[in-house]
Amino acid sequence: MDELKPMDAEQLREYGHKMVDFIADYYKNIENFPVLSQVQPGYLRELLPDSAPVHPESLQDVLDDVQSKILPGVTHWQSPDYFAYFPSNSSVAGFLGEMLSAGINMVGFSWITSPAATELEMIVLDWLAKALKLPDEFLSTGQGGGVIQGTASEAVLVVLLAARDQVLIRAGKDAIGKLVVYSSDQNHSSLQKACKIAGIHPENFRVLKTDSSTDYALSPESLSGAISQDISSGLIPFFLGATVGTTSSTAVDPLPELGKISNSNGLWFHIDAAYAGSACVCPEYRHCINGVEGANSFNMNAHKWFLTNFDCSALWVKDRSALIQSLSTNPEFLKNKASQDNKVVDYKDWQIPLGRRFRSLKLWMVLRLYGLENLQAYIRNHIELARKFEELVNLDPRFEVAAPRRFSLVCFRLLSAENNVERANQLNRELLEAVNSTGELFISHTVLSETYILRFAVGAPLTEERHVVEAWKTLQEKASFLLSKLIE
């Protein structure tokens, strides 16, 4: 056997160029794939061997397998015809940042393990905070600062833990069964999961009901009522999760009012703007986060709609010591002079894992290679495309727009002639299955006030007006077919 040279610079160059061409060709042909993978469960096991090879195989063999076996099982989030969930943007700049991070391949748990990784992250999150006009208290130059988490789930978990531990220091650790968390029923499931992880009792997770009267935003009255009741029952309200741009319908919770209630009751106030935060770099959308000055923490996912490849979830806190108090460990084998002199940030103490990638590189490259003006134009273009889609829906009397469109998501549904909610829901379920199984577009769904709703989320980097128009045609055709079957 030849000696293995697993990191030969010239082999990296040769193979790296091949892979770049493979990926560039993938994007060139991306419209030819079914957006939603059409494979059946277990398809891949039949195509691959049962065990790892003993001897090396060639790169060409692997690339051939990617083409013939892997790509058919991929749901193409970067397809211009992808309108499901929320977007997860890839871009040339984000991709280059990922490459560079994978190339350097360092593990930045402490400042000393790569000062540039920690410092660039602090700087770039300050840049992004300024672009969002966050209050200065969220900047790293004061008591707060930003940190890149993998996902919004991890962001809400770490701040929930910080808030929990602050309260338990005062109330004693046996008080955990009394801690109460609040959010609307439109809040992302990640908060519920964070509560389970943190040991918050499930019956103390208050899911406050919303409806169309507030466009599915959390009502301040409902929150203060719940808090008063819990206090009078001897419980300890301690955390509010609010959302700017809910997953189901991009509702925006009334931050200023919620902030007042949180502050006067001593709650940690967290804002999840995972999706809609990106829009707030545009001056005309910045008002959506008015009230952020009353929050303890704020989160937006640069990996959703801000051209930064997954994963890059930006979290800012006003009081970094709360995070550190909750999440720091200091084993001997990681001790070093810079950390012990308290001169540096060690991001290991702001997150769940110890190890961490050099994720700020990709966000830095996105901001530099595109510039804020271009990024604003990018966001506005998607919102305009969604507005056009909404217009198309409104022009067809068989459909209705089912919730106000605020950003680039349109919630809509096919109306049923009969006045029967379950039949209408079934009709829309069938419409979803029908369009997704064409492979021509991919949309997802939600339920609002027991009504099944289709979600059309514009936001893939390659989406143009023609893709939106074609998607609508397919939706209309499938709707016509389903409605005609009903008449038969």
Add this chain to the structure above:
Amino acid sequence: MDELKPMDAEQLREYGHKMVDFIADYYKNIENFPVLSQVQPGYLRELLPDSAPVHPESLQDVLDDVQSKILPGVTHWQSPDYFAYFPSNSSVAGFLGEMLSAGINMVGFSWITSPAATELEMIVLDWLAKALKLPDEFLSTGQGGGVIQGTASEAVLVVLLAARDQVLIRAGKDAIGKLVVYSSDQNHSSLQKACKIAGIHPENFRVLKTDSSTDYALSPESLSGAISQDISSGLIPFFLGATVGTTSSTAVDPLPELGKISNSNGLWFHIDAAYAGSACVCPEYRHCINGVEGANSFNMNAHKWFLTNFDCSALWVKDRSALIQSLSTNPEFLKNKASQDNKVVDYKDWQIPLGRRFRSLKLWMVLRLYGLENLQAYIRNHIELARKFEELVNLDPRFEVAAPRRFSLVCFRLLSAENNVERANQLNRELLEAVNSTGELFISHTVLSETYILRFAVGAPLTEERHVVEAWKTLQEKASFLLSKLIE
């Protein structure tokens, strides 16, 4: 302003090729950098602007800044002269896998969001389980299975949560204050952090003392004694964290005995083989995980010493339903037919975050492009280099090997003429600072039984015998200098 085309296939091709060349050149010149970055805290803020650019900048400008501003702040984990902590391997195959994953950029939380991502992960972790000769119960074809976590910290957290919730179902959620976790004082700090997150009371985290009499392995007697005492105090022992290859000295806990004690007391038995797991693909090291058949979960980091770029932490469990019960959420907006028919694995329910990268690609490419035989030779070569370093230490009477070498880590120290522990410790601290500040090599330290120990961990992909010999020469020179100063 020109229209932004953030994902233009031909721009990706052009810029991608440039970045490949940049990274290949980085590896070509990697020996020219100081291994440990020599910058001062805050260095980067002085070099970068205060806010993000409004207008786009050129790729060349960014690459120039990477060269002149970022790389000086990087600690070069891939340098052949990197011997600190544990390795974090990069390889051509791992790098290609990262590129491809970043190129496809999908978010595989549920099977449907990219069936290939879920299925390849199941298959490749079965491959790796077979290479490690893990019992069949850990394969995905039964009730168990493997999953890629970001880090060993997340791996131990998710199994701790699964174990916690299983016990609390029986004992009631108010029993959380009675739950007891066990590990040796050599266990990684990630278990302590996981306990904090999960709400285990700090006084119920039993850190069992080890010493040189067991080569810093956990003594079964000490464990069973602690369990008996806790049971008689009305507490509930529920989790044991054992280690194969501890961070300080690569000690190996006696798995068969620990397994018996765990099983007879109903504890969840987790094995952390984050570093040393890789060695167990070699038949002559497989005995180190004898006893894994008694474990509930087993973890090894392919991103440490198995040529798979960070992050790729492989976790196997025998009972996947325990994880799912603890970590699943099922919001309406993620419901889909494949999941509801229970025909598929949705890895979102095996981990903390919702979103997840296509991480199996890089492990698959490592296994295919190198083959198991090459990977075994790779591991053996590092162990042989460590053996040579140990030999060099033994030849110099001013030094001693401070703990048995089992894999590719050598624990050693400079002896002090006086018989004073603190003076000897200070001497070794000074030696560490002296060699690391040359930039010629980077080593780290630990403390064993109050003695400050230097750690020399071989494992970077480019390390050859000459690097080990040169590192030893630098250590000897700096030691001579420090000892001569003492005599003056």
